[in-house]
Amino acid sequence: MIDIKWIRENPGKLDEALASRGAKPVAIDLIKLDERRRDHLKTLQELQGRRNEASKAIGKAKGSGDDAKAQSLIDEVAQIKAEIQAGEAEERAIDLALVDALSRLPNVPLDDVPVGTDEADNVEVRRVGEKPEFGFAPKEHFELGEALGMMDFDLAAKISGSRFNVLRGKLARLERALGQFMLDVHTGEHGYEETQPPLLVRNDAMYGTSQLPKFGEDLFIGASMTGRGHQVESLLETYTTQADLDALKSGEISLEKLVPQVLERAPTEEEFWLIPTAEVPLTNLVRDRVLDGGQLPLRMTALTPCFRSEAGSAGRDTRGMLRQHQFNKVEMVSITSEETSASELERMTGCAEEVLKRLGLPYRVVTLCTGDMGFAARKTYDIEVWLPGQDAYREISSCSVCGDFQARRMAARYRVEGEKQPRFVHTLNGSGVAVGRALIAVMENYQNENGSITVPECLKPYMGGIERIEAVS
RNA sequence: GGAGAGGUGGCAGAGUGGUCGAAUGCACCGCACUCGAAAUGCGGCAUACGUUAAUAGCGUAUCGGGGGUUCGAAUCCCCCCCUCUCCGCCA
Numbered sequence: 001m002i003d004i005k006w007i008r009e010n011p012g013k014l015d016e017a018l019a020s021r022g023a024k025p026v027a028i029d030l031i032k033l034d035e036r037r038r039d040h041l042k043t044l045q046e047l048q049g050r051r052n053e054a055s056k057a058i059g060k061a062k063g064s065g066d067d068a069k070a071q072s073l074i075d076e077v078a079q080i081k082a083e084i085q086a087g088e089a090e091e092r093a094i095d096l097a098l099v100d101a102l103s104r105l106p107n108v109p110l111d112d113v114p115v116g117t118d119e120a121d122n123v124e125v126r127r128v129g130e131k132p133e134f135g136f137a138p139k140e141h142f143e144l145g146e147a148l149g150m151m152d153f154d155l156a157a158k159i160s161g162s163r164f165n166v167l168r169g170k171l172a173r174l175e176r177a178l179g180q181f182m183l184d185v186h187t188g189e190h191g192y193e194e195t196q197p198p199l200l201v202r203n204d205a206m207y208g209t210s211q212l213p214k215f216g217e218d219l220f221i222g223a224s225m226t227g228r229g230h231q232v233e234s235l236l237e238t239y240t241t242q243a244d245l246d247a248l249k250s251g252e253i254s255l256e257k258l259v260p261q262v263l264e265r266a267p268t269e270e271e272f273w274l275i276p277t278a279e280v281p282l283t284n285l286v287r288d289r290v291l292d293g294g295q296l297p298l299r300m301t302a303l304t305p306c307f308r309s310e311a312g313s314a315g316r317d318t319r320g321m322l323r324q325h326q327f328n329k330v331e332m333v334s335i336t337s338e339e340t341s342a343s344e345l346e347r348m349t350g351c352a353e354e355v356l357k358r359l360g361l362p363y364r365v366v367t368l369c370t371g372d373m374g375f376a377a378r379k380t381y382d383i384e385v386w387l388p389g390q391d392a393y394r395e396i397s398s399c400s401v402c403g404d405f406q407a408r409r410m411a412a413r414y415r416v417e418g419e420k421q422p423r424f425v426h427t428l429n430g431s432g433v434a435v436g437r438a439l440i441a442v443m444e445n446y447q448n449e450n451g452s453i454t455v456p457e458c459l460k461p462y463m464g465g466i467e468r469i470e471a472v473s
Numbered sequence: 474g475g476a477g478a479g480g481u482g483g484c485a486g487a488g489u490g491g492u493c494g495a496a497u498g499c500a501c502c503g504c505a506c507u508c509g510a511a512a513u514g515c516g517g518c519a520u521a522c523g524u525u526a527a528u529a530g531c532g533u534a535u536c537g538g539g540g541g542u543u544c545g546a547a548u549c550c551c552c553c554c555c556u557c558u559c560c561g562c563c564a
Contacts, residue, residue: 038522038523038524041522041523041533042523042524042532042533044533045522045523045532045533045534046532046533048532048533048534049532049533051544051545052533052545054544054545055491055544055545056491056492056545057492058491058544058545059491059492059545060491060492062491070544071544073544074544074545075544076544077544077545078544080544081543081544202554226474290483290520411520411521419528420528421520421528422520
């Protein structure tokens, strides 16, 4: 969430930032709305002040037995009562409108972020590692996995549909080994605290990290039967009008059109959401808190499944396990002071890179341009790992600094010694790294001509000491 | 899931319609006393928004969250969330 006060003082900067992300200018509208809000608030507060004064006087008058005076004061306050109630209702409405508008604005990119429209404008920062040379045509991971008999998409589809897979045997273990290895590196060497957060979270948490209100369609919903019942009930009772039903009956509107319309009106009040990344629960660990500045930075890591609907990705990366509805990821989250967040981004990116270095995987780091950055980010480095089977670099980690954008939504603050007012913390998140994609990368980079996979040196202790993964005869 | 109890400032904990943003204790900060410390005494000590040059003053709101009743709500009513105890179910 961007501070409305900052917008008041920097309307040009806001619109410039929005333009760089391909969005329309809104500063003038927001400022107008805010002015309306403040004007209205002022008059409301004056009325409330008068009421409070009179009410106190009533109490005093009654206490001293002056009933006549009390009555005249009661009559007086009764007159402004309706005015106050109407004013309060309007204040709520204006405030809601402003907060809603603000909560849909993306973060302002840092000055050193390249301006661009899409991934073609991202800027490569460095390449690390040597691409492996093969004396044969390298295969893609799913060809290797299926040939080994340890990766089965058809079987997964029977149970869960497309964009799932089943790993078995040594390949399943390799996936586990990767996750363990990454956690050990981050907890043992990089100072991150191992955490096991909830995978189902409430609206507020999703709102805090800004998946909501704008990106609900990317998420999966979790609900109990009773919870779902309550929701259907409220959709029917509160958000579907008689006019809707009449329009439906008369054929004026189709059911396909009415349903999204009703859902649009309803607030996104799900019982639970499945996390699309551990960034959500980890970052929300500091919500509604005032931390001691001396405690910062906080560094947390977690290995969790992630669930993404991949809406809008139909037809993209449909083969293999590159883009699944469910995958494991090691996430890093840092909570810092405002002075140290920029350097923390470099540090965090380095932590993610270290994993790839140890695994011997070639990669490159790119700075995302303004148009390609996520909603909450001020600056993002993507790490792209080399996939020989695809003959391409593919994203395996994304490290972002969000400034106080998420902290404002979560009311996560810290106190600096000697300062009266608490400040908002800065938040960062990054994958360290995506486990499923790391598995792909290891398979493709360590493949042998006979279809076996050599186990990277650093994973051997996690693999019972075996040298390679081969098909079971 | 059923029955009951509860949610108040950093913590503990009073307050059941008025002068309560809220007693008291602890913690914390300042001052006094002291060679210094402890003890003691005095004072201070929430957040957001508005106004403002101001993180000074003043105003408004906030006692889990949201609505309502009332001239006036921490206190009464409704809905929701959370915690605890007992029972049931369960990895």
